[in-house]
Amino acid sequence: MITIGYRDSSIPFSYLDDNQKPIGFAIDICSKIVEAVQKELKLDKLKVELNPVTSSTRIPLLANGTIDLECGSTTNNPDRLKQVWFTNTHFLTATRFVSKKSSKLSSIDDLKGKSVASTSGTTNIKQLTEANAARNLGINIIPAKEHAESFLMVETDRAVGAVxxxxxxxxxxxxxxTPDAYVISTDAFSKPEPYGIMLRKDDIEFKKVADAATAALYQSGEGQKMYDKWFMQKIPPKGLNLNTPIGPELKHEFAKPSDSPDPDSYKAM
Amino acid sequence: MFASFDFDVIRRSFGYLFLDGMTFTLTLTGLAALGGLIFGTLIALMRLSGFKLLGRIAGLYVDLMRSLPLVLVIFWFYFLVPYIGQWVTGSSRPIQVGAFTSSLVTFIMFEAAYFSEIMRAGIQSISKGQPAAAQALGLTYRQTMRYVVLPQAFRNMLPVLLTQTIVLFQDTSLVYVLSIPDFLGAASKVAQRDGRLVEMYLFAAAVYFIISCLASFGVRRLQARIAFVH
Amino acid sequence: MNYHWNWRIFWEPAPNGTGNYLDMLLSGLVLTIETAICAWIIALAFGAVVGVMRTLPSKTASSVGFAYVEFFRNMPLLVQLFIWFFVLPELLPHGSGLWLKQIPNAPFYTAAIGIGLFMSARVAEQTRAGINSLPRGQKLAATALGLTTAQAYRYVLLPMAFRIIMPPLTSEFLSTIKNTSVAITIGLIELTGEARAMQEFSFQVFEAFTGATVLYLLINVVVVIAMRFLERALAVPGYIGGK
Known part of the structure; x- marks a missing residue:
């Protein structure tokens, strides 16, 4: 039996569809890993359990064995590597903030003294907390349980921004x-950082299988197809199309898969 | 005022809310009440057993649980139970427990502290002559408890135990903090996905309210009947 | 148990730049106490009024009191906080809803009021029980002395009732303190919230929760001791606990 930790609202990586089943890019990647594990162990059938996790609970739940794989939008960084391992990177993304166009906020410093939401347990809230302290911004940080809740704080004017x-x-x-009402800042709290599928630390065999499975997936062109399915086509439940072509850095990474936590190691082709 | 609201979201998610969410909530409430009552009665017996050390340990457990907020206890157990499982079974890895079992263990352990206080009061409400008479009849301590004291204590305390179970029913909503889809968790997942907080939370509030009201009305009737018998 | 313990984590600097992790927990403790005290004041004020209403001869007053208690007692606290925090501002006219949402420290006020009202139903029940436990003669004697109903409550019934219900009120106050932790769901970073944040930043799950546990035990002990003094000072001669 293998238990997959999934997210409620990490769109399009790991989120709930209309029937409350977890779907997404990371979930598809994980099903490839599960297939590989099944082959490796020569099992006829491998039972897959699903367990919801939040940004706050995912690392302790992986450490205590409640989940075996976390399939979502977890940033791979040196701090977390002391607790958990990551398989090959499946995305690169930077921390930014969203706000309503009407509030006319463009830089991080514009958030000074305002209420800003972020999801508790993420690298985002940590970077926001650190920036708040370092630049003496006096931002009132509202921690939300889920990414969707963080965004809803902005939508309902609870917070001016969500990081x-x-x-x-x-x-x-x-x-x-009303998609036109929002703007995402160009000012970023971090460089584009790698996302990885999270797995238990010190389980060398498991990581070997997961790395081989993801490397094969990304290098075969099937990875690109899977990417396009979630980022270039309509996705459930609302038929949204994100229209986000693969970036040169990620394209390069797919050709030469890497599990490095270092943002600078990801170069364009 | 309600023009911009979409109450159809409730109908669309009805199956998920009740078949998944409410089933989880009610199963958890029922099993936790049963487990909490059994474990709570054991704790009460330990406290009244006359063995000083045993009573002290039981007392400390009750005081500890009653001093802590349930939210903190929920976090504790969700992260700790697999390690306890590992320790108990002597396995090399933490035991995989899962969200439901983990919540169940949490609520049994937490509610046991409250149920034990109710059962203790119930046992103490039985007049001393009864166990004395039972012993005179040659019943052992175990038999006295099993056949004479506990059934009466349980019956006397039934309304209080049921009221505590209604509190437990409401408290299970706190597993929300772990993103577990109980009734409220399910409602909030739909609410956040569709941006329909107002509709879903009002509906959830109404459902909890109706169930708790009906249940406490039932308890009140039961109480009146018990009072009549006495 | 293959878990890496590190008890020195409490003295390591926290990412919020204002000190170490212990300071983080202590600031959560302060917020827990502040929220609990504000909520308790609301609970006592509303609870006393509603409790009195339920004992008045007027049928209307007692049914309003009954409805109030049932309303706040039959919904989970978490749901009530969601209603105050997420639902209420959307039901108000746009301007006032927006104002409500943008008050600095909105989670704090929402928590204090929401928990206060939730607890007030329980305080009301205790108050009613306290008044009903007084011998009927007290009320009759007060009336015979020419006191109006208001005066009878003010000078005779309530001072007695409140002194009798001191012990159950102590445990209701402790419940109020514990219930503040539910407010982490609306973004209040009180003690449990700080422990969770510490866990997220430092990954030292069990140290963080142990820290919070010890602090909660500490508040409990302090409150219990303080209330015992108060109970003794206020005990009514002739009643249990009185001299």
């Missing part, structure tokens, strides 16, 4: 009732 990975922000804006 998240820019790809997630883009999908929330595109899926909102």
């Amino acid at each position: 998240l990975d820019d790809i997630l922000l883009a999908s929330f804006v595109a899926g909102s009732k």
